[in-house]
Amino acid sequence: MGKVATTVDEQIKLLTDRGLILDCGEQKVREHLLDIGYYRLGFYWNPFEIDDEHNFKRGTNFSTVINLYYLDVDLRFLLMRALNRIEINIRTQIIYMVSNHYKNSPTWFSDHKVMKSKFIDDFPKFYNQKFIDNNKPIKEHHNKYINDIYAPAWKTMEFLTFGSIYSIFYNLKDNDLKKKIIQYYGIKKVDVFINYFRTIIFIRNICAHSGLLYDANTPLAVKPTPLIKINRNNRHSLNTAIQVIIYFLGRISTNRKVDLEKDIQELYVQHKQNKEIKEIIENKIGYEFC
Structure with a gap:
């Protein structure tokens, strides 16, 4: 057209x-x-x-096109539930661990001893009057504490985007503190956690904006570790990214992990009888039927 x-x-x-x-x-x-x-x-x-x-x-057939569309819709729905749980958990762990590490600095995200200078210099672009007005608890804080430049981390970070939470973690100066945070997720290397974090954000943004999921390939290759199952050695595939999501969900809730794996498998099996869609599940998504 x-x-x-x-x-x-x-x-x-x-x-x-x-x-x-x-x-x-x-x-x-x-x-x-x-x-x-x-x-x-x-x-x-x-x-x-x-x-x-x-x-x-x-x-x-037109019905095949529609079935592929609803495979994508249903998969986004399943992943979004898991991603919401993961996002809240990662946000909570960073707020809790860093805030307790720097008890005397409630706005540690603006402290040059804690954060890299570039993040601190750029932060006012996000924490502006519009941000304050749009988030009632932040606005109430400033009405009560009129001399505060920022609300404490446990208030402020609840209203930041997931991408901003990633930036906060990335720009922490204390590498030992980063390692303490990632130990919660059973990960030893900071660069691996960052790679998985960025993978999660990439898929989360597709799901949140009703984007095209079945054909998605992660810009970053998922770092190979014993934690993540990588089918066909394709470290960019959607299935590999899903394995990252499943792993993180499992660190939060074993039951939710089992449910997600079961629900995804059942969704794929529903479409297995259609040869064209089965090929897409295997070759584009990267899932291997048993």
């Missing part, structure tokens, strides 16, 4: 002209196009296109 908007009728004609089989009926196709959108669905029929003219592989 070019730069001119098209109607649903025109979209349906384009799809059929390119060889897509409307096996679920034209009315249902119309409903899906109006519900999900032609452009977004394009990410899910792209694997079945065979040339630059967007023609489809012979025998491609």
Whole structure:
């Protein structure tokens, strides 16, 4: 499709002209196009296109495209529940351990003895009047303590983005304190924890913004350790990133880890009978069926 908007009728004609089989009926196709959108669905029929003219592989069904779409939706939902748990836990551990290590510095994130200078210099860009106004506990703190530049860490950090929490950990000066924090997760090397942290943030951002998940490859290769299962030696695959998420969840709750592994396996098995989607699960996501 070019730069001119098209109607649903025109979209349906384009799809059929390119060889897509409307096996679920034209009315249902119309409903899906109006519900999900032609452009977004394009990410899910792209694997079945065979040339630059967007023609489809012979025998491609519209229902297969929709099933792939809902595989992606359901997988995002499962991961987002786990990622929320992990995000809160990592945030809590950093707040707790660093705040208790520097008991006499409640705003240790702005202390040059604790943090690298660049982080401290940049922090006012985030902790501005808009940040104060948008977060009621922070606003109430400043109304009560009018001379404070910042609220204490245990208040402030609850309202920072997960990316900012990563930056705080990364910019801590005390490497021994970093090692103490990562011991909670059974990790010995700070660079490994940072690699896994960034992997978690990458997948979290895709899930939080309803992005394309099944085709995701992590910008960073996941560092190989005995902690993480890496299928087919693909350290960039979605499945490898999921193994990082599963590992961290297991350090927080064994039951939730077991549930997540079971739910993901069951989701994949639901789609196993469709040959095209099974190939995507194996070759794009990187999951190996037993």
